[in-house]
Amino acid sequence: MQTNLADWIKDSPQGLEADAILRKCVHCGFCLATCPTYGLLGDELDSPRGRIYLMKQMLEGAAVTETTQIHLDRCLTCRACETTCPSGVQYGRLVDIGRELVEEKVPRGLFTRAKRWVLRHALLSPTLFGAALGMGRAFRGLLPESIARTVPALREAGERPAVRHARRMLVLEGCVQPAIAPSINAATARVLDRLGISLLATPAAACCGAVSHHLNAQDEALGYVRANIDAWWPQVEAGAEAIVITASGCGTMVAEYGHLLRNDPAYATKAARISALAKDVSEIVAAERAALAKLLAGKPAQAKLAFHSPCSLQHGLRITGVVESILRDAGFTLTAVPDGHLCCGSAGTYSILQPELSQQLLANKVTALESGAPEMIATANIGCLSHIASGSQRPVRHWIEILDDQLRR
Structure with missing residues (x-):
């Protein structure tokens, strides 16, 4: 794609990165077939290619209107288009740049700004979110059905083993996951x-920064990023092997730390190291396949499962088939899930x-997951877990919980 970026942006770090991404796009349209919003709305401006055109026009100096903002807001950032793209267009990074610039040029109304502010601060505060969730659980019977079904039941954590192994890894506790499902x-x-691996909690590392980042509060997000690096760094220097992440949405964000702080002289090297150490829990378990097989020997065959692979796992982290293989080895039968590449509609605060749009995607996803008559649905991200559970009558759990249960049988 030919570009001619406006003077106000072309020589900035954002402009240089956006220009390089835009030039990779060859207009092929392969992304349209895998874009959830284009599939629902049929409007090319609600597809990756259409949004790329809108962002290109803005970067070249065209007037930016609320229409551009609406179409960028509708993007789930599921990154299915990146998996499909034959040219390697890094659409996720481009849309982050585009949204940040549109936010500066098209002021939102007071109510919308307040709503997004509340989302950032309520979701990212374990105290506030935990209190609100506790209230919801206490009065669930009095809530309208549409709201009650979004309030997850309490999931007891159970015991955590003491730190006793020479091999040690860190874990990202997260912001909403400890309140919704400490069991994970x-x-x-x-x-x-x-x-043979001990997992260490680092309480000072909380939110990964993704919620703020995707709500265009980039400076706030980078504050969380730096705080997490500071919290993890002493343990990294002490020999921690990895940073284990059990929510693939957070994993996708932490994998970007090196990129996000590449121009920060105080953090660039540390951030790159943190991103290299960050691993989805499935990668850690898969690397111990031989030891796991011994632990599973003689365990009885188990239920039929449908596995929902989160967009952040399959498109963001590019991890495919790993969880499914672990679950099959553990004795579970996995049912086929039509259109498994499509988003469930959770997407952070998108729901x-x-x-x-989120509810339409949820209905489609639940239909696909239940089509093989599974006894249970497994997934790898807390947002997907909560969202799918609100629309399905079947139990929905993180796959690591299911594996833990099987190992304890």
Whole structure:
């Protein structure tokens, strides 16, 4: 794609990066077939190619209107287009740049700004979010059905093993996951303990920064990024092997730390190291396949499962087939999931900010997941887990919890 960026942007770090990404696009349109919003709306401006044209026009100096903002807001940032693209266009990074610039040029109304501010601060505060969730659980019976089904039941964490192995890894606790499902990281600690790895919590490392980043509060997001690096760094220097992440949405963000702070002289080297050390829990478990096989020997065959591979896992981290293989080795039968590449509609705060589109995607996803009559649905991201559970009658769990249960049988 030919570009002629405006003087105000072309020589800036954002402009140089955007220009390089734009020039890779060859207008082929392969991305249209895998874009969830284009599939629902049929409007090319709600496809990656259409949004790329809108961002290109803005970067070349054209007037920016609310229409551009609407179409960029509707993007899930699922990055299915990146998996499909034959030219390697880094659409996710481009849309982050585009959204930040549009935010500066098209002021939002007071109510919308307030809503996005509340989302950032309520979701990212374990105290506030935990209190709100506790209230929701306490009065669930009094809530309208549409709201009650979005309030997850309490999931007890269970015991975490003491730190006792020479091999040690860190874990990102996260912001909403400890309140919704503390059982996930506890199960991870138990599974890794059986594999000879101790999991260390670092309380000072909380939110990965993704929510703020995708709501165009980039400076705020970088504050979380730097705080996490500071929290992890002493343990990294002390020999921690990896940073284990059990929410693939967070994993995608941490994988970008090196890129996000590449121009920060104080953090660039550390950030690159943190990104290299960050691993989805499936990568850690898969690397211990031989030891896991011994632990699973003689365990009884288990239920039929449908596995929802989060967009952040398959498109963001490019991890495909790993979780499925682990679950099959553990004795589970996995049902086929049609259109498994499509988003469930959770996408961070998307289900709150774009409820109509999100609910359509959720209905389609639940239909696909339940089409093989599974007894349970497994996934790898807390946002997907909560969202799918709100639309399905079947139990929805993180796959590491399911593996932990099988190992304890």
